Amino acid sequence: MTESIGRPAYQQVADDLRRRIAEAELPVGSAIPSTTKLAKAYGVSITVVRAAVAQLRADGLVVGQPGKGVFVRATPNTVAERAASIEDLMAQVAELRAELRRAGSAWPDEVAAEVAALRRDVGLIRTHLVDLYAQLDRPLPTTLLAVPGAEGRVSE
Amino acid sequence: MTESIGRPAYQQVADDLRRRIAEAELPVGSAIPSTTKLAKAYGVSITVVRAAVAQLRADGLVVGQPGKGVFVRATPNTVAERAASIEDLMAQVAELRAELRRAGSAWPDEVAAEVAALRRDVGLIRTHLVDLYAQLDRPLPTTLLAVPGAEGRVSE
């Protein structure tokens, strides 16, 4: 109606709600307007609002409680902030590896095996994260690429 | 018949389609039956079928082409691979912590602190991956949801 662009109405509503959540106009923990209120505010039908909210719910941004409302669960831009935690994790792994090398043979063999398996899985996760960033059409954080953790040679 | 359980009809249809895709009854690359055929086959309305297919599409299992059909894009196992690695990583961390507790004083304190920090960051990584899946219009792999001790609480 108001928009004549090709993008579907329910996605436009979902995008606007994502923006309002990101800009803290709809803070985390608060309830978004009800379905009927959103329909009147955006000038669309109930079906369009339901489709938009269903998309946000599928994304995990909001969670609905029957009889109460739909509440904001997280913000879309927390992803970029949490990307730093990856860097921290890699640093922790590197530190742990250094500690392991320093301790040398004082460590039980089975524990060394556990740590090795842990390192392997972290590398796997890193690979998957790279793939996910690629699918997001978002540049991979340089800190994630610069991590040399994938190639740790412990005397084994 | 299938209404004996409280699970919604569209989720039951989605579950059955996932099973048929996983068992290669609907191979990757092939087209699933049309909306009307599925509605008649399952004895439900068009709306239910469309909701089920929309869920599969959000999970990245199928992709729809207007005028042609809905084609299988991947198997649930493939999609669940990334989530499974998370599960393994968390299991490894749990095992490592158990080993740490068993070894007792044999472990240096600084290493114990590193492992604790590592465990904290693994939880952060999990939430990070959840958000990445959200931005990919894929809500959550079911295996990731089924992770034991999956508290949706981010310390916030």
Added chain:
DNA sequence: GCCCATTTGTTCGTATGTATA
């Protein structure tokens, strides 16, 4: 405790637009 308005979640039917064959 009971009734009632509100809200979400689900389901139904139908109509229109667009793409494919």
Added chain:
DNA sequence: TTATACATACGAACAAATGGG
């Protein structure tokens, strides 16, 4: 051109949960 099929959008109805009176 006609037919099929998906995507979107409209309206309507019911159940369940919540909260106020």
